[in-house]
Amino acid sequence: MKTKSITKNPKYLILFSLFMSLCMGLLLYGTIKLEKKLSSKMLEISISDVISISQNSSEAIYWLLKDSKNYVKDIKENVELHTKIERFLTILLTKNIKYSYLVYRDKNGIFRFLVDGTKGEEKAFINQKFDVDNPKWLEIYETKNPQLIKQPLLHQLSITYLIPIIYENRVELILAIDFSVKKIEDINKIITVIKYIIAGIIFIILSIIIALIIQTAKYISVKHTAFVDSLTNVYNRNYLQESKDFINLSDFILAALDIDHFKQINDSYGHTVGDRILRQIADVIKHATRQNDDIVIRYGGEEFLILIKNKRKNNVLPLDTLERVFSNIQEYKFRISNTETINVTVSIGVNLVPGKSRTFQDAFKLADIALYNAKNKGRNKIEIYSNEQKDDFYMTINEIKDAIEENRVTCFYQKIIDNDTDKLSHYEALLRIISKEGTIITPDKILPVIKGTFISRNITKRVLKICYEKLKTNPDLALNVNLNPQDIINDSILSILKDYGKDKNISTRLGIEIVESEDIVNYKDAKTNLLILKELGYKIYIDDFGSGYSNFIYLTEIKTDFIKIDGNIIKKILEDDISFLVVKSIVSFAKEAKIKVIAEYVSDEKIYEKIRELGIEYSQGFYFHIPEEFSKLKR
Template sequence: MSTKFIIRNPSYLIAFSLLISISLGILLYGTIKLEKKFEKKMLDISTSDVISISKNSSEVITSLLKDSKDYVTDIKTNPKLYKIIEGNLSILLTKNIKYAYLLYRDKRGVFRFLIDGAPEEDKAFVNQKFDIDSPKWLEIFTEKKPVLIKQPLLHQLSITYLVPIIYKDNVELILAIDFSVEKVEDINQIISVIKYAIITIIFIIILFIIAFIIQTIKYITVKKNAFIDKLTNVYNRNYLQESKDFINLTDYILVALDIDYFKKINDTYGHDVGDKILKQIANTIQFCVRKNEDIVVRYGGEEFLALIRTKRKNHLQALNVLERIFTTIQEKKFKISSEEFINVTVSIGVNLYPGKSRTFQDAFKLADIALYNAKNKGRDKIEIFSNEQDSNNFYMTINDVKDAIEENRVTCFYQKIIDNKNKQESHYEALLRIIARNGDIITPDKIFPVIKGTFISRNITKKVLEICYGKLKENPNVYLNVNLNPQDIINDSILTILKNYANEENIANRLGLEIVESEDIINYDGSKRNLLMLKNLGYKLYIDDFGSGYSNFIYLTEIKTDYIKIDGSIIKKILEDKVSYLVVKSIVNFAKEANIKVVAEYVSSQEIYEKISELDIEYSQGYLFHQPKKDFD
């Protein structure tokens, strides 16, 4: 484990130290238990003989008193009996058995000597008061069983063993034997040394942990000061240098952001104002990103770098954050004095796939290239780095689409939808087209694959809605459909546009909303609620490309769909493929029951038209009747 790793992750070392301390604590507990177990074993061995001798002695005394009705009185008044019992107690004394005596308790409950087997110089006299030092002495009268009383001393265990002598189920006398058990000094010393060693080690580790925590806090404080830009309070380049090896670039998109014409701000208003602008820009970026997910760095001068966390297969959320940064800065008034405010713009370069680069620096270079392109195209732009596409399979790049929107090269072609009953125009569908700089017409199949899941997709939907709104205003008798994707249905800005259109007379009732059939319609939170809201505003709802993928008939009834457009890939095969015919037939039957009208797409021949007419499909769309054109006929 490297020093850098330990310093960056002090919790690992603290946890390791705590684990050692806990292990030693368990060992200490085990040692104490071992000591007690060892003492118990010593006690069991040492007391086994004493218990046996005491039992025999009590049986002898009991047999001597077998004809007596008052044990205490008979012993006091019968010298011969007294001497025999005294002799019996005397022979019990050994090196370890210090005292053997017979006690009784008088009518007041006071313990008194009856016979003492000790030598004459230590002997207690008859009726001498005996002071008990443990409540266990009283247990013998209730339990009527022998009692062992331990009194641990420094080098030995002092033990009193009490045996009841019972007459008519009452404890009349107590045979008490005091003896001691010597501790085995060597073992005791070893155990004590182990205990003290463990306690000392635990104490040292605790001191180490406390010192390490203090040092870590100091280190983090110092590092934080080293890693944070003092002016803007975001990370600085030192942070990147220290952390770049620990950042998994596949979890982020990499953004390079530069303040436009910052030198002019400094030259015009002074460096103090420039510093104020830098602080406000940094605060704005910090406000727009997600705490604990995204990383913001002041890379130098007026340039910032952001790592915005993303899902590896879907950049939508990350790009939403990026767009929020961009638009917030565009809309914000930046304060330069108590009364003056100025507008500030930024140029942004984006590397959507930094994880594909070998190093962080390589990944940053690609974002920097995109930033350079944004500046060259007039600043106040977002440019996304993308490699050249395969020339044999041309697709537009994200930047191509964004440029087309900004340069008003987005347009719509219009194709009629025919009422099968009279073969007359019912309404039109608006079909997205982009006019390339060389005049070529680019169709959606070359556009949507590269912008799916990005904010560019949302922006192009807004542009198409704006075009269709203009056409409806110019042609009050035309009915027109526009395509939306499931993400548009949950986007607040697009919903706001549609709500505003609905406030105008004769717009919502002539604008049909075609939503591509997919599982996303069901899965997106609020999509059903929003679709019902749009329907209540007067819009007609179409499910486009129905039957091509995920089909949920129940959902169609829940959102009160007005039209189903059967996917053209099925309609094209309806003549020769029985399965396609049965699929179309089942969709039509369901639609009739649910009171939903059906549109057949890709009706390209008279034979197909006749087949769908047999199935009583209400509407047709295809080259048989009309090719998409720049304007209405």
């Protein structure tokens, strides 16, 4: 009866599980302490001679450099000096001393080899990049004292001993000695015993966990396991995918919330801080909404969906809740460290009547249009979607379909200037639709409405055809055309580009511009297709780089030819330090990767001069040319 009582009440099992976990923790703690004590004693006995030799070696190198005022430069340029130091380092190598080498840190903070005593294929060359994986490599520049880095392995201890070589109270070089010390046999025996003990305890814990799962399964909802975002502890996209058909949208208002300039937060403070901001944003949203009524979902990187219960069907209470979310975020001091905080703003798009849409996706698209409009008006706003808004700011899907059928889709062209010559390099073809009244409609009023639909593909096909015809009839013309990630993996569009690419005189004059996003990185066939287009002669341009998702490694994998830095960053480069640093870092990477850079939104001479100072090769913007019809171009 007692056993039955315990198995029926999960609290006892949880307490027992915690007790066993505590026992295992104490055992592991005691074992670790013992191993550290033995390792420490072994180190004390075994490495004293190596440390003494290393100290003498650093003094000898310092003596060789006694007449030098620039250690790095003199060692690089003086072959005899370099050879002497290298020979000296080589002599240090023994069965236990595996490597001895001199490194320095360049002006960008990157560690590089200067002299390597290693023989054979493992020998590093001068200026070869050296990746450090321990903070002690950086600490040595502050403490100016030798550092010992221990890497415990199963049968031996791998040790790196770092000795600073100082000139005028400044660490100029680091002498690094890598050696190993065999562990005493007792440690291996202890580790073996620990393995058996831990295996037994793990078996017990697993048995308890299985019992807990069986007893508590009826109390745990699936949405709290597979459907909860591990970072923010709100629902994730899996939950939405599974539940959207069961949510009665008539009972809610739907809001799409996006963190403003989140990319800049990641670039300025790092992804760890970015994750911390996401957690705090989610906490603020959860505290401002009602736990039992409202639904909070992390939809994508920095985008959240909020479904707010509308009990009285008058929108007042849900909008009050949303306003509370918005104002609480504005007032909240987001902690990025133990001592620092920053302010964060959000843009919110609201669909007050999602129940009128046929599907959840349609309802979300309207909230997303409102969100896009909020961003377009300067961010840090709540924008409510309405039919009037759509009439004023966006084309309808039917209007876009009619424009395609009636041949009212066209392109305007904007010059891209070579900064070295101040002359035309090529043009970008920009989508335009001519309304029935004759007015020109720009992409920001077109693309949000058709995002992800077959109409978007038809627009792309039409623009490609226009560009192809212009290139055929103008042999001295070079153009860029914009594609979205879905276009790159679409078989029909790829087939069109392959057909055009049969004529090298076309493909070499037609550049493909793509906005980099998580979508294109995650699409299985995107990279393959881009490399196919490269082989056909097309040049690849990554558009709006720096505005959102940025993957430097992916740029090299697809052999990108050009990066176009987002205009919203360029236009703030003179007064915003973060924008300047973002541009500078992109340019620095591009030069290392041999990728050319284009600055967008160059609107005046001062911005133009600044980007030229940074070494950007090409410019595009109203300072040079306002987009216009092909017939009006002066070439």
